[in-house]
Structures are given as C-alpha cells and as structure tokens.
Amino acid sequence: MRVRPQLKPISVIRRPSEVILVGRALEATYLTDDDGGITALLRVLAQGRHTVAELPAAMAECGFEVTEAEVAEAVRALDEVGVLLRADSDADLDPATLRRHESNLRFYDLFADLGRTSADYHRAMAGADVLLLGAGGMGSGVLQSLIGLGVGRVRLVDVDTVEEKNLARQFAYGRDDVGRTKVDAARDWAARYSPGTTAVEAIHERVTDVESIRRLGAGASLVVCAIDSPDGVHLLVNEACFDLGVPFVTGGLQYSTMFHWSVEPGVSPCRLCLELNRRDEGETMPELTDRAVVLPAGRVNRAxxxxxxxxxxxxxxxxxxxxxxxxxxxxxGVYHTIELADGMRTTTSPWKRHPNCPLCARATAGRSPDASALTAVA
Ligand SMILES: [Zn+2]
Structure with missing residues (x-):
C-alpha cells in the first residue's frame, strides 16, 4: 500500500534553530532545526501528497538535498511522537459514515498514526457489542453516548417503567413514554434518533445473580453496570466478567461524590480485591467497622x-x-471521584490486587510472573 504520511493539524512554532510541535494539551516536541530543513519537511508533510519515496524530490523543490533513508528516518521519528497520520485514511469508509461520524473520526485522529487509522478506531467501535445493565439516570445517558459513537450493538437490560420523575434526568424518555418499559422506550428513541447506527436489544428483565449476567453477556465485548440492586451487584458483575473474559465499567453518586471505576479481569485489580482489602483493614483497624449505626443512611437519589x-x-x-x-x-482498578459539594475537587485512588483473590489468581494463572508482578503494582 502507498502510504502518504500527513502532518496532523497541530501548531508548529518556529524559533531560532528550533521548531516546537504542539499536538495535544501539555505535550510539546522540540526539534533542532539549524538550517530550516525540518520546517521544510513539516510544510511538505502538511500537504499529505507524497509517499516516503517521493519526499526527497519534494524536499529538493524546497532547496534541501536529502536521501530517502534520511527522510524515512525523520518520518519514523515524527510518527513516534504522534504527529503523523495516513493521508486520506478515511477514504475506505462510505460517505454516509464519514458524514455521520466526522467528529468521532477527528477525535480518533489524536490517537491515530501511520499504523492505525481513525477509520480503524471507528470500525472497532462499530464492531463492538455492549451489555448495558440499567436504563435509568446513568444507563440511559450511556446508551445515548454509545449510539453517538456508533457502537454496533447494545443489549439493554432493565425492569423498570418510565415514570414522570424520570424526566428530570433521563433524557432518552419523553412524557409520552410514561408507563412504558424503559427498555422499549429507549430502543424506540435509538431507532428515531439515528436509525441503523446501533442495534438495541430491549431486555425486560431483573438482574438477580452471577448466572443471569453471564447469560445476558455471552459473546459481549464489555459490560456496563448502571444498576444498584441487588445488593452487592458490583461483586456479581465482577465475577461474571471474569467468566465472560471482558471488562466492566461502572459509576454512581454517593451523597455528593460522583465516582467511576472499571475492572479488566486478569489485568487490573478487581472489585473482589477491593472487598478483601477492606476486610483486612477492618481487622487491623476495627474502629473503621466497629461502630454502632443508630440510623442507617436511607437510599436517596440526588442525581x-x-x-x-x-x-x-x-x-x-x-x-x-x-x-x-x-x-x-x-x-x-482506580476510583475516580469528583466531589460536587467541595469545589469540584477530584481524586484518583488506585487499589491493590489482593494476594488471596481467587478470581485474579485464576485469571493470571497462565501468565508469566513478570506480567503478574507488573499488574500487582499497577
Ligand atoms: Zn481480584
């Protein structure tokens, strides 16, 4: 294939003997450029019209004699710092997809390089199949964003019907949906909003145990947990995802603290690790658990x-x-929190793999000791 490297639309700042490439926030690459050759190469690359073999001729037109080997090395180095993509790499997508997903593709440009294109990232999304547990405040919003991104399939599971109070924060539903099951209303919203983008399967069912999650998620790429019952649902999803061999992502609101975290079975510490760590802390620091609760905190939804x-x-x-x-x-394996009642203070708290976690032990049994050591400290 004739790859034509193209400079991404980034800021290039010229200073005496130096150019600075500013691609992403907080990222800048400084290149020495005494004779202006690098600046000339960047100008040529911004056009995206030449293969590496054609670049020496284009550089000669700018007054610089360079060999193909030299220019290939420069292109390799620029690709390494993430400022190049393949010219016309979207061309293999059909025009309707290009129009519909333009902003998604331009976002993926930030991560694309000469090896992996933005169209490749889009195709990964279009080929994905997500099990979404819950179509409430968070779940219905996740569904909307997944459809915006063009995920291929969503299996949407919820047992509730739409109520008037849901209209305060569940924007996939309207007044006409009150009384309908959320999964049917959400599936119909998806069909109206962007027909043909995402196949939404409406599953009107209550999640009760690990087995039901395993069954619902068979063959899925990932699970989103957007439900808060039954009790300990995160541990159930955690265990099911080890069997399914797929990651899961969740989030929520506790008092005024917004949080989200995820688990990649066998790679990150899991939710059971966190539970076991907390039990250990309870043993060594009994004051954490040995407290008489006079009034348990009631379940209030403030989202x-x-x-x-x-x-x-x-x-x-x-x-x-x-x-x-x-x-x-x-x-x-990292708790991300945003404290809404305290100046939007954010925290990130990684938790450790627990040495006695049976799920992680089983998942990493076949891995090399080096890999498990790395993930244990991650
Ligand atoms: Zn674990």
Missing amino acids: TGPIAQLLAGFVTLEVARYLTRTDPPVAA
Whole structure:
C-alpha cells in the first residue's frame, strides 16, 4: 500500500534553530532545526501528497538535498511522537459514515498514526457489542453516548417503567413514554434518533445473580453496570466478567461524590480485591467497622440531570477506551471521584490486587510472573 504520511493539524512554532510541535494539551516536541530543513519537511508533510519515496524530490523543490533513508528516518521519528497520520485514511469508509461520524473520526485522529487509522478506531467501535445493565439516570445517558459513537450493538437490560420523575434526568424518555418499559422506550428513541447506527436489544428483565449476567453477556465485548440492586451487584458483575473474559465499567453518586471505576479481569485489580482489602483493614483497624449505626443512611437519589449526564460521559469515555484502545483505560482498578459539594475537587485512588483473590489468581494463572508482578503494582 502507498502510504502518504500527513502532518496532523497541530501548531508548529518556529524559533531560532528550533521548531516546537504542539499536538495535544501539555505535550510539546522540540526539534533542532539549524538550517530550516525540518520546517521544510513539516510544510511538505502538511500537504499529505507524497509517499516516503517521493519526499526527497519534494524536499529538493524546497532547496534541501536529502536521501530517502534520511527522510524515512525523520518520518519514523515524527510518527513516534504522534504527529503523523495516513493521508486520506478515511477514504475506505462510505460517505454516509464519514458524514455521520466526522467528529468521532477527528477525535480518533489524536490517537491515530501511520499504523492505525481513525477509520480503524471507528470500525472497532462499530464492531463492538455492549451489555448495558440499567436504563435509568446513568444507563440511559450511556446508551445515548454509545449510539453517538456508533457502537454496533447494545443489549439493554432493565425492569423498570418510565415514570414522570424520570424526566428530570433521563433524557432518552419523553412524557409520552410514561408507563412504558424503559427498555422499549429507549430502543424506540435509538431507532428515531439515528436509525441503523446501533442495534438495541430491549431486555425486560431483573438482574438477580452471577448466572443471569453471564447469560445476558455471552459473546459481549464489555459490560456496563448502571444498576444498584441487588445488593452487592458490583461483586456479581465482577465475577461474571471474569467468566465472560471482558471488562466492566461502572459509576454512581454517593451523597455528593460522583465516582467511576472499571475492572479488566486478569489485568487490573478487581472489585473482589477491593472487598478483601477492606476486610483486612477492618481487622487491623476495627474502629473503621466497629461502630454502632443508630440510623442507617436511607437510599436517596440526588442525581440531577447534569450529574447523570456527567457520569454517563465519564463512564462512556472509559468504555470507548476499552473498545477502541485509543489509550489505556484510566479507571481500571482506580476510583475516580469528583466531589460536587467541595469545589469540584477530584481524586484518583488506585487499589491493590489482593494476594488471596481467587478470581485474579485464576485469571493470571497462565501468565508469566513478570506480567503478574507488573499488574500487582499497577
Ligand atoms: Zn481480584
């Protein structure tokens, strides 16, 4: 294939004897450029019209004599710092897909290089199949974002019907949907909003145990947990996802703290590890658990529309990292919190793999000692 490297639309700043490439926020690459040759090469590459073999001739027109080997090395180095993509790499997508997904493709450009194109990232998304547990405040928002991104299939599971109070924060539903099952209303919303983009399967069912999650998720690429019952649902999803061999992502609101985290079975510490760590802490620090609760905190849902949308956004971004691998998942074994009542203070707290976690032990049994050592400290 004739690959024509093209400079991404980034800022290039020229200083005496130096050029600075500013591609992404907080990232800058400094290149020495005494004779202006690098600047000339960047100008030629911005056109995206030449293969590597054609670049020496284009450089000669700018007054620089370079060999193909020299220019190939420069292109390799520029690709390594993430400032090149393949010219016309979208060309193998049909025009309707290009129009519909233009902003998605331009986002993927940030991560594309000469090896993997933005169209490849889009195809990974279009080929994905997500089990979405819950079509409430967070789940219905996740569904909307997944459809925006063009995920291929969503199996949507929920047992509730739409109520008037849901209209405060569940924007996939309208007044006419009150009384309908959420899964049917959400499937119909998807069909109206962007027909043909995502196959939404409406499953009107209550999640009760590990076995039901395993059955619902057979063959899925990933699970999103957007339900808070039955009790301990995160541990159930955690165990099922080890059997399914797929990651899961979740999030929620506790008092005024918004949180999200994810688990990649066999790679990150899992939810059971966290549970076992907490039990250990309870033994060594009994004051943490040995407290008489006079009034248990009641279950109150305080998630307003903007909170539900933010949560759905953070969760879906993590889902997209898993499905496309643009960059590594940020919340794998890491609690991300945003404290809404305290100046939007954010925290990230990684938890450790527990040495006695049976799920992680089984999942890493076949791995090399080096790999497990790495994930244990991750
Ligand atoms: Zn574990």
